[in-house]
Structures are given as C-alpha cells and as structure tokens.
Amino acid sequence: MKAQSSTSPDRVFSELRKRLFTTAYAMLGSRADAEDVVQDAWLRWQVADHANLRSAEAWLVTVTTRLALDRLRERKAERESYPGWWLPEPLVEVDENTPETAAELASDVSLALLWMLERLSGEERAAFLLRQAFDQDYADIAVLLSKSEANCRQLVHRAKEKMRDDRPRFQPTPEAHRKLLGAFMQAAGRGDRQAMKALLSPDVAFISDGGGKAESFHRILRGAGRIAGIFWRIENLYSGCVQYRMARINGEPGLLRYVNGTIESAQSFLIEDGRIATVFIVRNPDKLTGAPRHFSP
Structure with a gap:
C-alpha cells in the first residue's frame, strides 16, 4: 500500500x-x-x-x-x-496557550537530554x-x-x-517543575541566597554556554552555596535591572533572564527529588535569537 x-x-x-x-x-x-x-x-x-x-x-x-x-x-x-561548554540552541516558547510550537514538539529532547547525548x-x-x-x-x-x-x-x-x-530516576510533573522554578525565580529576583540554596540539590551542577561571546565558566561548577551565589551576584551587579520570565524551553518549564530589558540568558533545569539538580544556562547571543529579545514586566 x-x-x-x-x-x-x-x-x-x-x-x-x-x-x-x-x-x-x-x-x-x-x-x-x-x-x-x-x-x-x-x-x-x-x-x-x-x-x-x-x-x-x-x-x-x-x-x-x-x-x-x-x-x-x-x-x-x-x-x-x-x-567552553557547548549547549544546544534552546527552543523557546513564552505563550502557554499555543499548543503547536517547536518547543512542544521537542518535549522529548530537553536540553538535559541533548547535553547527555x-x-x-x-x-x-x-x-x-x-x-x-x-x-x-x-x-x-x-x-x-x-x-x-x-x-x-x-x-x-x-x-x-x-x-x-x-539520567534522572524520576521526572517531575510539569506542574511540580513549574512550581519549583517559580519559587526559584522569586528567590533569585530578591537575591535571597538562602531561599535559592534550599531549592538546589547540595551537589547541584551549573553548566553555562557563552560561546566566547558572553561571560561563562569553562568548567562545571558544583554546590548549592556556590550556584546560589552566582545568581545572587547577577542580582547585585545589576541591582534593579534584572527580570526573570517563565517560558517553555524545549517543551519544559524554564526561565528567561533579562538585564536592562534585553535578553541575557535562557535557563533550563533538571529536577531530581524535588530540587534543582542541574542548571543549564545559554548565554551565547547567537543561540538566543529564538527568544523574545526585549521584556518589560
């Protein structure tokens, strides 16, 4: 046939x-x-x-x-x-009410999975x-x-x-994933290191991709205190100028970070046992063209 x-x-x-x-x-x-x-x-x-x-x-x-x-x-x-580290170009969707999107279609290829691949x-x-x-x-x-x-x-x-x-042993529900990231976004926006640390696994990993065009770390950083400190530093370095926005990144809940209203990074998170186990941050501007460039909350 x-x-x-x-x-x-x-x-x-x-x-x-x-x-x-x-x-x-x-x-x-x-x-x-x-x-x-x-x-x-x-x-x-x-x-x-x-x-x-x-x-x-x-x-x-x-x-x-x-x-x-x-x-x-x-x-x-x-x-x-x-x-430095190479991370995939994130597929970003900020409108939760549009079902037919590239991000949703890529829900089986999260940044975490592509990193492992x-x-x-x-x-x-x-x-x-x-x-x-x-x-x-x-x-x-x-x-x-x-x-x-x-x-x-x-x-x-x-x-x-x-x-x-x-590979994570258990995948959180989208609702649990979104709730955890919402709490982390609020803590990061306040520059609350202790609140952020409580949401991170003790041995959380931090992987960033700047592509030689934005500041990034050329090694994997670990530790809840250290990673909370990185987010705290950004908030204090650009006091009053940092905004976070919830988005779907490769079909999963993620965050977009804006500095002075301009996209600075797309952030994806691997969740294990109710805490953030890995943070993937894409800062290479060449890989952020699919995200809204400007944001005014």
Whole structure:
C-alpha cells in the first residue's frame, strides 16, 4: 500500500515537516542546522519516485536522519574547538496557550537530554533517539542506519550505558517543575541566597554556554552555596535591572533572564527529588535569537 497515493507530495511533506524538524534538531541541537536539513530533505523529496514508496514517513525520516548524521560529522571539528561548554540552541516558547510550537514538539529532547547525548557517537545518538524518543522499531532503525537489527540494539545499549549515571530516576510533573522554578525565580529576583540554596540539590551542577561571546565558566561548577551565589551576584551587579520570565524551553518549564530589558540568558533545569539538580544556562547571543529579545514586566 502506498501511503501517499491519495495525497499530494507537497501536502505529505507539509504534514511531516514538524516531525522532520524535531528529528534533525534532536540530532544537531541547532535550529538553523535543523532547518537546513529539512530543506535538503524537501529538495530530495521533490525528485523522489513517490509512486513506488511504501511509506512516505519512513522515507523522509530516513533521509532526514542521514542528512543530519552527515551534518553532525561536518560540525565535529567546530564543536571540538568551541570555546567552553557547548549547549544546544534552546527552543523557546513564552505563550502557554499555543499548543503547536517547536518547543512542544521537542518535549522529548530537553536540553538535559541533548547535553547527555553529546557523549555519544553520531550513530549511537541516532539509534538512541529513534528508539527512545521517537519509538521506532529496530527493524526500521536497521534500514535507516544500514545496519543489522542486532547492531542497532547494541548501539542503543551502549548509548544507555554511557548515559546511565546522568539520567534522572524520576521526572517531575510539569506542574511540580513549574512550581519549583517559580519559587526559584522569586528567590533569585530578591537575591535571597538562602531561599535559592534550599531549592538546589547540595551537589547541584551549573553548566553555562557563552560561546566566547558572553561571560561563562569553562568548567562545571558544583554546590548549592556556590550556584546560589552566582545568581545572587547577577542580582547585585545589576541591582534593579534584572527580570526573570517563565517560558517553555524545549517543551519544559524554564526561565528567561533579562538585564536592562534585553535578553541575557535562557535557563533550563533538571529536577531530581524535588530540587534543582542541574542548571543549564545559554548565554551565547547567537543561540538566543529564538527568544523574545526585549521584556518589560
């Protein structure tokens, strides 16, 4: 059965575009690169033999994933020479009432997950995402990666082993996540170090990405007192000029921080056992173009 026999190729692609973008973004962590990959997939779709395809979706996901793998290999040297820590470009949504957003579509690829995926090879990353995030059958993954099912199972197993120690045991509900961040936002806005410290795990990790264009730490910082002190320092350095705004970042509750009304960072938080276990802060201005630039509370 040919899935697209009664539907135009343009409409088929349009209906699958969001899925393809999410797949490419999960592989690359870059909105621009993901959009380029989807555009390349579109060009290949235009000249494909639609009449003889068994599944348009399988064909397009396969092409998109392979293009993303190629792009990931091209970006390897760039990632290795990146100044400081590299974090994905956040997908930001500030309107809670718009259901069809890129951020919501990326809810299975949080900044925390993409950070952990950085330690995987390209094929491990593809196999893991297709299986765990997108629930693909191993038979389909094998075709996509031109490997046996056994090899694909091994790729996913290795990926899980590499990520095992850093994956949270329990995911909080969105409501609990949002409530905790709301309390932290209020404490940070007051510059209340003790209140912030109480909301952080004792060994909380702090990872920042300035891309060489904004101040950041080139090592992972740890400790509730130290991390609370970083937020306290910002509040006191720009006294009266710092505002926080709740947002969805990659489909999860997060914070945007503004200084003098201009976006300064996008912040994502990994929650464990009711406290903030990891803070991811993207300050590289090139990665903040998807967030509202100005904010007047």
